[in-house]
Amino acid sequence: MKLSVAAAVLTAGVLGLTGCSTLQKSPPQDGLYQGELCTATPQGPLNCGPAEVSLVRGLAKVRVSDFVYDLTLDNGDVDVTLVHVRMLVDVFSARYTWDGPYLRFIDEERRTFYRVRFADPLAPARQSGTPNGGMG
Secondary structure, eight states, rough: OOOOHHHHHHHHHHHHHHHHHOOOOOOOOEEEEEEEEEEOOSSOOEEEEEEEEEEEEEEEEEEEEEEEEEEEETTTEEEEEEEEEEEEEEEEEEEEEEEEEEEEETTTTTTTTEEEEEEEEEEEEOOOTTTTTTTT
16 A cells, blocks of 8 residues: 655654754744645645745744644744634644744644745844744
């Protein structure tokens, strides 16, 4: 039986996050970025789309249309809160790792791999106020 691309990505992601504290690389600088959010499950392909992403003092936001992922990054652990408009959709915690401009983590309960790319900077981060990088 052939392993789907998503299953291979998920397996590689799990293996890559094992011992993640030794794999972490420097995150991008705080600021607002044009980025990309990719997800994969073992049953399907890697799905990617444009996202507006920000990073401020260990807090990241990933906006895709009217969905917002709030990510609290702390010593290799990420707390994820997914909100659609004003409705709470999901909350989970995972291990994460940086790989260049990519933030990677896995929701093990749902067997979903996430990859957030921090690409082209749009604006520097605000030094005061809410840590949303201008993403209201």
